[in-house]
Amino acid sequence: PSGADMSRPRSLRRDLALGLSAGLVALWLLAILAAAVVVREEMDEVFDSALQETAERLLPLAVAGGAAVPRRLARAGEHGETLTWVVRDAQGRPVLWSPEARAATFAEPGPLGFRTTASHRIHAAADRAGRWRIEVAEPLANRREAVRETLVALAAPLLLVPVGEVGLLRRQGRLRLVDLVAIVAVVDDHQRLPGLHLHEVLDQHLRDVAVELG
Numbered sequence: 001p002s003g004a005d006m007s008r009p010r011s012l013r014r015d016l017a018l019g020l021s022a023g024l025v026a027l028w029l030l031a032i033l034a035a036a037v038v039v040r041e042e043m044d045e046v047f048d049s050a051l052q053e054t055a056e057r058l059l060p061l062a063v064a065g066g067a068a069v070p071r072r073l074a075r076a077g078e079h080g081e082t083l084t085w086v087v088r089d090a091q092g093r094p095v096l097w098s099p100e101a102r103a104a105t106f107a108e109p110g111p112l113g114f115r116t117t118a119s120h121r122i123h124a125a126a127d128r129a130g131r132w133r134i135e136v137a138e139p140l141a142n143r144r145e146a147v148r149e150t151l152v153a154l155a156a157p158l159l160l161v162p163v164g165e166v167g168l169l170r171r172q173g174r175l176r177l178v179d180l181v182a183i184v185a186v187v188d189d190h191q192r193l194p195g196l197h198l199h200e201v202l203d204q205h206l207r208d209v210a211v212e213l214g
Contacts, residue, residue, distance in 0.1 A: 025158060032154050039150050043143060047121070048114060051138055054083060055125040059134040062087045062096055063127070072097040085136040092133075105137050116140070 062085075073096070084105060087096035092109035105120055112124050112133070121140055126133035 028155075028158055032151060035154055036147065036151055040143075040147050043146055047138065047143055048123070051083070051114075051121065051123045051136055052125070055085070055123050055134050055136040058085060058136065059087070059125055059127060059132060062134060063132045070095045070097075072101070073099055075099040082142065083136055083138050085134055087132060087134050090131050101137075106135055109133070110135065 070093070076099075081098060081100040083098075084101040085098045086094050086101050086106045088109055089095050094106065105117075105122075110122065110124055112126060114121065114123050116122070119140060120137040121143070122135055122137045124133060124135045
């Protein structure tokens with residue numbers, strides 16, 4: 001760096017503001033990382049519970065009229081399905097599909113309970129007689145999106161830190177300018193102030209303002 005940069009006076013208030021801001025941001029980021037782990041675990045529990053309850057309630061309704069002929073249910077409306085499902089017979093053959101269920105999602109019958117594929121979380125349940133079983137699938141993208149939106153909401157206040165810091169530095173700079181105006185007013189009223197002292201005072205204030213706004 002040049003000699004002018006090395007001799008430039010430092011602002012204690014600016015350094016303190018920057019240090020406090022950096023510390024606040026670091027602590028907030030650590031809190032967000034900790035929250036991400038907790039939020040993910042809690043959301044997994046909630047989503048798994050909903051997935052299991054859906055399977056247990058849907059199976060009796062799906063096979064109430066029998067499912068002798070494999071078929072796919074017609075779409076009831078224009079909305080998309082968050083959960084897709086398939087009903088299988090005792091031999092594991094699909095006999096009833098939800099409107100948007102894909103064969104790739106339910107390629108092979110899995111064990112009862114929860115399992116996770118590359119793209120879905122699946123819960124399988126069976127009736128007491130073991131004649132029918134249902135598999136309900138939820139895209140993992142839904143959970144990732146929920147966690148992401150929560151973390152974004154937690155991180156949003158960090159955007160206020162640089163804004164507040166800039167506002168503080170600008171306010172300090174304006175106060176310095178007010179001091180300068182006051183000095184000039186005094187000079188206008190008292191022309192006897194020594195010129196050398198006046199230049200020193202003005203130069204010092206200008207340097208202070210440059211540092212605060214730096």
